[in-house]
Amino acid sequence: KNFDFAVLMLILINAGFLAADWPWSVSPCTTKPCDTHSLVLYVSDLIFTVVFTCEICLKMVAFGPKNYLKGVANLMDVFVVIISLIALFIPILKVVRSIRVVRLVSLLPALLVSVQALFMAVPALATVNIVIAAVWFLFGVLGTQLFMGRFWHCSNAGTPVMVGRADCLPPNQWVQQRWNFDHIGMSIASLTIMSWGEAWEVFLWDGMDSTSGGILSGSYLSPLAGVFFVLFFICGSFLCLNLFAATLIDEFLRNQDEQAGLTEGQKAFLRNVKVMLHSTLPPPTAMPANPLRKSIFIMVNKDWFELVISSCIIMNMIFMALEHYEQTETWTKVLGAANLVFVIIFCCEAALKITGFGMRQYLLNRGNVFDFFLVVISLAGLPFEDAPGASVLRVLRVFRLVKRYKSLKMCFEALLYALPHLVNILQLMLMVYFIFGVMGVQLFGRIDYSHPDLQAMYPQGLNHYSHSGDLPRPFLTLFIVSTTEGWSLVMEACMLRPEGCELTNTCGSSVAGPYYIIFLILTAAILINAIITTVLAHFSSAQDNGQRLLGEARVRWALIDPGRTKR
Structure with a gap:
């Protein structure tokens, strides 16, 4: 374990050096x-490279090459x-050095189980x-x-x-559009861009x-050409x-239970959450x-x-949503008065419950503790009502509805159950972003995004905000690509x-095509x-009849024995 921990630290340190690299570094x-x-x-x-090579050699000696x-x-x-090792002698291969972080999969159990779940x-x-x-081939x-x-047109310095x-005579040029159907390879590339919904209507109108x-x-x-598109x-x-997407979701739901793809520590966390939510009795509510x-x-x-109280919370949210920029002084006073009224209502609610239950019994309920915290925050924020962002914490009041409605509570529990799985997938996603981000710096970091031609053709592709010059800019660019918003413009600009x-x-590269598509x-x-599959899988767990019956038993026990006499 100590050896693996040392290797893990070295990989993370190496990742830091890879992130510090930039496209103009000289090698060798x-x-x-x-x-x-x-x-x-x-x-x-x-x-x-020497350290990791020695590590592999030591393990081969210890376990034997075959094992x-x-x-x-x-x-x-x-x-x-x-x-x-090959990259030391062929500098162009330093582009793929970022795959070293893939070794984290074998050292971090959370990443390993996520990869195994995907391979299933x-x-x-x-x-x-x-x-x-x-x-794709047929179309x-x-x-x-x-x-x-x-998909060709006559152009004069970029102007149609x-x-x-x-009749397209010099100085005009007969040029083809970037994406066309002149051969099967370009047709498949054009269809791929269309399939993600990226400006597919442009292909439709041009056709x-x-x-x-x-x-x-x-x-x-x-x-009639529109029929094809x-x-x-x-x-x-x-x-x-x-x-x-449906096949991926179906396989996840079929091949794994709610604890598949978790480490032992995460399974223990999930069991403890279920015990906390469904097995413990409600706090005693002895009548005074x-x-x-x-x-x-x-x-x-x-x-x-x-x-x-629930209606007041909803009304409070509506009034908060009515706040807007450059609102009149009268409307500001109306919203301030409404907030004061709601604060008074929630204070009265807390006071009534404290009087009825008693302070000790009131604070034994976690929901009441949260409500009381919001009341204190609201009272403390009244003198700073006009300060910027003063209403941000008041938004937390909407979470008070969770404990009052079973459907909201079920959604909250499903997200809580899915948390360990989501952490695993997000770790894997972070690793993918890092690998492609470091590769992007080496592949496209030298592109001059301020070049007049590039700005004229793809101003939304590469610009001061979205480029691969140095980390962390490529991460933002890749996140934009992963949302499928304008990803083809980024690819074409590169x-x-x-x-x-x-x-x-400072030229672009045709490698941008497979890079961004992969x-x-x-x-x-x-x-x-x-991520969607994980949340769906745990919604079924939150709706489990066994858990529902256990919850009803807790409530009935609390009614029969409100003082927790255990008799």
């Missing part, structure tokens, strides 16, 4: 003059070390992928036959010129406006991508002897009292080779769907 320093930053990174890379190479995780470690769905997903590939061939040569190919190769396009010259969007996006307190005790336990870029080594599949298609 043995044959090229290096600045201090590049020299430190190069020496650290040598040290970590050591039986484990899939060990094979992955050997592969990573071999790539690192591979056989079913492989069958679905065959269906998806067949659909790719059909698209090539229908639209080959039709409305003439056909025969409907074109007639044949070299002919000037016009408005709705081929209206609509059919593919239905089959490719609505059916195929959702079939992939004093007639006044007794009447208050009965009143605050009535359903109508809870309904009134593929652009503006005039003169060779002189400054990342999109891993995150948007697999990991994000895994």
